Amino acid sequence: MLRKIGYSLLCAGSLFSASALAMTYNIMPGPGASFEYKLLANSPIMIGNPYYHKMTATCTIFSEDESNEIIVEMILKSSKVNNEEIKSGETRPFNIPSGSKLVLEADGRAVVKLLNKGPSDITAKCTI
Structure with a gap:
């Protein structure tokens, strides 16, 4: 009898916790996800692609100046900026x-x- 009660409680616990374990989490941003970066004057920042696949982002640049010079240095792998390829170690x-x-x-x-x-x-x- 005690064994049947124990199995019943085990089944009930499994039933109620299964919905919490079956929840899906979206850890990868989907299309339309947006990010904002602030580039301070004469202060470098490092940005990386945390995923194992290629990603494309379209960025809109806002500044008080009409024209802005940004130095891009590839540390690891390669990327393209406006279809201009930059390989590892290059600065442009x-x-x-x-x-x-x-x-x-x-x-x-x-x-x-x-x-x-x-x-x-x-x-x-x-935006991605």
Whole structure:
């Protein structure tokens, strides 16, 4: 009798906890997910693609200045900035007008260092 009660409680516990364990979590951002980066003047930041597959993002650049110079240095793997390929170890300057769109395509696990050479801060609003 005690064994039947124990099995019944075990089954009831499994039944009630199964829905909590069966929940799905979306840990990968889907299409339309957005990120915002702030590039401080003369301060480098490192940005990486945490996934194992290639990702493409479209960023809109906002700044107080009409034109902004950003130095892009590829640390790991390769990427494309407006269809211009940058390989690991390469450094390349980009002159980006405020309000323009920037298309970034990064290999899986790629890491890039960005340096804002302009006098004012830059905000980049990116969507995947």
